[in-house]
Amino acid sequence: SAESSETLFCPISDTVAAEIFKKKPRSRHHRWRCAEVTFTCPEEALCQHWVSSIREQLAAIASRPKHLLVYINPYSGKRQGKRIYERKVAPLFAQAGVSTHVIVTERANYARDQLKTGAELQKFDGVVCVGGDGMFSEILHGLIWRTQIDGGVDPNCPEEELIPCTLRIGIIPAGSTDCICFATVGTNDPVTSALHIIVGDSQPMDVCSVHHNNTFLQYSVSLLGYGFYGDVLTDSERKRWMGPARYDLSGVKMFLTHHYYEGTVSYLPAKGIMGTPRDAARCRSGCVVCQHNRQLLPEKAERYEVDEASESDSEWRTLRGKFLAINAASMSCACPRSPKGLSPAAHLADGTTDLILVRKCSRFDFLRHLLRHTSKDDQFDLAFVEVHRVRRFCFTPRHCQSDSDLDLRENGKHQIFSQICRDHPACGCAPAYSSWNCDGEILNHTAIDVRVHCQFIQLFARGIEEPKVFEELPNPCAI
Numbered sequence: 001s002a003e004s005s006e007t008l009f010c011p012i013s014d015t016v017a018a019e020i021f022k023k024k025p026r027s028r029h030h031r032w033r034c035a036e037v038t039f040t041c042p043e044e045a046l047c048q049h050w051v052s053s054i055r056e057q058l059a060a061i062a063s064r065p066k067h068l069l070v071y072i073n074p075y076s077g078k079r080q081g082k083r084i085y086e087r088k089v090a091p092l093f094a095q096a097g098v099s100t101h102v103i104v105t106e107r108a109n110y111a112r113d114q115l116k117t118g119a120e121l122q123k124f125d126g127v128v129c130v131g132g133d134g135m136f137s138e139i140l141h142g143l144i145w146r147t148q149i150d151g152g153v154d155p156n157c158p159e160e161e162l163i164p165c166t167l168r169i170g171i172i173p174a175g176s177t178d179c180i181c182f183a184t185v186g187t188n189d190p191v192t193s194a195l196h197i198i199v200g201d202s203q204p205m206d207v208c209s210v211h212h213n214n215t216f217l218q219y220s221v222s223l224l225g226y227g228f229y230g231d232v233l234t235d236s237e238r239k240r241w242m243g244p245a246r247y248d249l250s251g252v253k254m255f256l257t258h259h260y261y262e263g264t265v266s267y268l269p270a271k272g273i274m275g276t277p278r279d280a281a282r283c284r285s286g287c288v289v290c291q292h293n294r295q296l297l298p299e300k301a302e303r304y305e306v307d308e309a310s311e312s313d314s315e316w317r318t319l320r321g322k323f324l325a326i327n328a329a330s331m332s333c334a335c336p337r338s339p340k341g342l343s344p345a346a347h348l349a350d351g352t353t354d355l356i357l358v359r360k361c362s363r364f365d366f367l368r369h370l371l372r373h374t375s376k377d378d379q380f381d382l383a384f385v386e387v388h389r390v391r392r393f394c395f396t397p398r399h400c401q402s403d404s405d406l407d408l409r410e411n412g413k414h415q416i417f418s419q420i421c422r423d424h425p426a427c428g429c430a431p432a433y434s435s436w437n438c439d440g441e442i443l444n445h446t447a448i449d450v451r452v453h454c455q456f457i458q459l460f461a462r463g464i465e466e467p468k469v470f471e472e473l474p475n476p477c478a479i
């Protein structure tokens with residue numbers, strides 16, 4: 001009888017592919033590619049038996065998603081989101097037997113609003129966003145909001161125990177920074193991300209809730225930045241037409257502007273945990289620090305909250321001063337601009353955020369600090385920089401006297417003056433306030449209360465994998 005053969009779909013990493021095909025491993029770490037392995041057998045019936053049993057085995061893996069809700073932002077990054085999805089991702093989902101419901105967004109917050117109220121989520125095993133960090137933020141907000149409202153929880157109360165989201169989120173990177181994808185996968189590559197979704201990987205992630213006066217503002221998973229990163233974002237929003245390059249231009253402009261801001265930061269240090277922001281070790285796939293610190297949370301942490309006793313007033317610390325930047329990095333914030341990130345030793349899922357305070361210093365010193373984000377040197381090893389691993393923090397700008405004052409500033413006259421001064425640094429009048437950059441969105445309040453919720457969401461990812469030495473290569477069939 002004639003030999004039968006069938007091509008089977010098997011996603012594998014570059015290194016494993018190299019081992020199978022005896023090719024030289026590629027230098028681009030963390031990228032995954034599809035490989036085809038053809039088995040031949042003498043009988044067609046046997047071949048069909050192999051195929052059907054492999055398909056059955058794959059279908060029985062509960063962690064693999066079967067139905068996905070996909071949102072594409074057609075305006076992300078270089079406006080390639082739709083093309084990237086259709087050319088690189090959709091064929092892989094089809095080949096792997098993953099069905100999809102694809103929605104191209106029609107406006108900002110389209111996906112968020114649908115998830116909050118409209119979408120029939122029980123049909124899906126996950127939600128995929130094709131876009132940048134802003135698009136991810138929409139999905140995050142939609143899903144968290146929906147989960148709280150369905151569970152009868154008030155998201156406005158900062159002390160409320162939130163209900164964690166169960167639907168996993170996948171990110172197909174197509175944006176300007178794609179920091180969440182880069183920091184959870186190790187690369188910004190749509191095919192790699194699609195394969196992590198197909199094989200059903202799970203990576204838990206911390207989420208910060210941000211409140212102002214008992215009113216919910218936003219959630220954050222990467223950077224909450226006041227001062228430099230807030231000003232870069234505000235300035236870059238007026239240059240959206242430039243695409244990803246707007247951040248570099250605004251970065252240079254804000255570096256030259258060199259504004260500092262006065263205020264008070266109070267924080268609750270994360271006590272008894274494994275790991276510090278100055279560690280040489282990094283958060284990697286299967287991170288023991290994240291697992292250990294999650295277990296430290298008390299039993300009621302079934303609801304993913306921190307022990308109230310550890311939040312007594314005496315534990316809080318307060319710092320006042322003039323700051324060029326106040327950054328809270330709940331993860332490394334690694335991205336192509338800074339492959340080690342704002343806080344290289346931060347953890348994806350340890351229930352803490354790294355609070356980085358850059359005090360007023362010379363332009364030269366600030367440049368040294370910034371440059372160290374791109375080299376092996378420690379950006380925290382400078383007299384004007386301090387970093388604390390915290391569970392919660394509050395910030396109050398010095399000139400923030402009352403809410404009505406703040407509202408006036410945010411809605412009216414002060415904002416205009418502040419804007420004039422921002423645009424005309426030569427007038428010598430520095431603005432009293434910056435804005436918070438919350439994962440790339442501008443917050444409309446400056447006095448904020450931030451709380452970390454440990455392992456609050458799950459991504460279709462597995463964290464960054466350490467490069468494998470040859471002997472440790474996994475069995476490709478087990479991936």
Ligand SMILES: CCCCCCCCCCCCC/C=C/[C@@H](O)[C@H](CO)NC(=O)CCCCCCCCCCCCCCC
Binds near residue numbers: 179
């Ligand atoms: C001299 C080179 C120094 C390079 C220093 C690079 C540090 C870069 C650190 C990037 C951290 C990104 C954190 C991620 C935040 C995301 O949630 C958010 C949403 O996508 N992205 C941004 O806010 C977008 C933020 C983009 C910030 C870009 C900052 C660029 C700074 C350039 C300073 C140049 C000084 C030159 C002096 C001659």
Ligand SMILES: Nc1ncnc2c1ncn2[C@@H]1O[C@H](COP(=O)(O)OP(=O)(O)OP(=O)(O)O)[C@@H](O)[C@H]1O
Binds near residue numbers: 074130131176177
């Ligand atoms: N159809 C749409 N039209 C206009 N804006 C949209 C649309 N869909 C989503 N958005 C908004 O576009 C913004 C930027 O999206 P996204 O993050 O995907 O791209 P980006 O280029 O990486 O931008 P950023 O660097 O701000 O994250 C988000 O705030 C999102 O809410």
Ligand SMILES: [Ca+2]
Binds near residue numbers: 206346348
């Ligand atoms: Ca963290």
